[in-house]
Amino acid sequence: AAGVIQSPRHLIKEKRETATLKCYPIPRHDTVYWYQQGPGQDPQFLISFYEKMQSDKGSIPDRFSAQQFSDYHSELNMSSLELGDSALYFCASSLGFGSSGGAQYFGPGTRLTVL
Amino acid sequence: DAKTTQPPSMDCAEGRAANLPCNHSTISGNEYVYWYRQIHSQGPQYIIHGLKNNETNEMASLIITEDRKSSTLILPHATLRDTAVYYCIVRVDAGGTSYGKLTFGQGTILTVHP
Numbered sequence: 001a002a003g004v005i006q007s008p009r010h011l012i013k014e015k016r017e018t019a020t021l022k023c024y025p026i027p028r029h030d031t032v033y034w035y036q037q038g039p040g041q042d043p044q045f046l047i048s049f050y051e052k053m054q055s056d057k058g059s060i061p062d063r064f065s066a067q068q069f070s071d072y073h074s075e076l077n078m079s080s081l082e083l084g085d086s087a088l089y090f091c092a093s094s095l096g097f098g099s100s101g102g103a104q105y106f107g108p109g110t111r112l113t114v115l
Numbered sequence: 116d117a118k119t120t121q122p123p124s125m126d127c128a129e130g131r132a133a134n135l136p137c138n139h140s141t142i143s144g145n146e147y148v149y150w151y152r153q154i155h156s157q158g159p160q161y162i163i164h165g166l167k168n169n170e171t172n173e174m175a176s177l178i179i180t181e182d183r184k185s186s187t188l189i190l191p192h193a194t195l196r197d198t199a200v201y202y203c204i205v206r207v208d209a210g211g212t213s214y215g216k217l218t219f220g221q222g223t224i225l226t227v228h229p
Contacts, residue, residue: 004158033216033217035217042202042219042220042221042222043153043159043217043219044219045216045217045218048216056215056216058216088156090158090159092158092159092217102147102149102164102206102215103149103161103164104161104217105161106158106159106160106161107158108157108158109156109157109158111156
């Protein structure tokens with residue numbers, strides 16, 4: 001079965017640079033979530049979109065922004081990168097309405113390293 | 116969302132059943148219990164979820180107590196590949212929509228040994 005696709009899988013940036021992470025949800029899934037997992041930490045929710053509208057917001061820095069496009073893929077834009085932004089970034093998708101319930105399915109993640 | 120409490124670590128012998136407990140004493144009537152696991156640095160993997168009835172799928176069984184204040188995830192025949200961090204998460208599914216975030220807590224590190 002098709003899974004969530006994230007690109008790139010690895011990204012190395014310098015401080016103060018920008019980065020764009022992309023997420024392609026499972027076909028027909030209309031909801032996308034972004035999570036950040038720092039070293040030795042549990043995943044933390046950043047932001048989510050349902051039907052291209054922001055549906056919830058967590059502890060996402062103002063330097064970060066995200067959107068969901070008409071084909072339901074999503075991009076997380078990160079500017080003025082800091083060393084502390086080095087982390088795994090996971091995207092997850094789910095079907096907002098339907099008999100499958102509320103399960104979110106995660107992608108393999110993007111490992112961002114800020115030097 | 117209600118908070119959950121899990122033991123920090125557990126061991127299990129390969130081939131035996133792994134029973135992972137979770138306490139969620141403040142759970143509300145419209146909150147579901149979800150289980151995910153994360154194998155080192157991979158994306159969290161959905162296992163199972165339930166509201167009040169016991170659930171079973173190809174991966175595991177979920178037993179929820181009648182008062183819904185605790186649950187147990189059962190892996191019937193643990194293998195070395197089941198070694199992972201297991202997260203029990205309580206989340207509202209409001210009226211069929213499922214846009215609610217997942218709040219990951221400490222989780223249980225399950226180690227399956229030969």
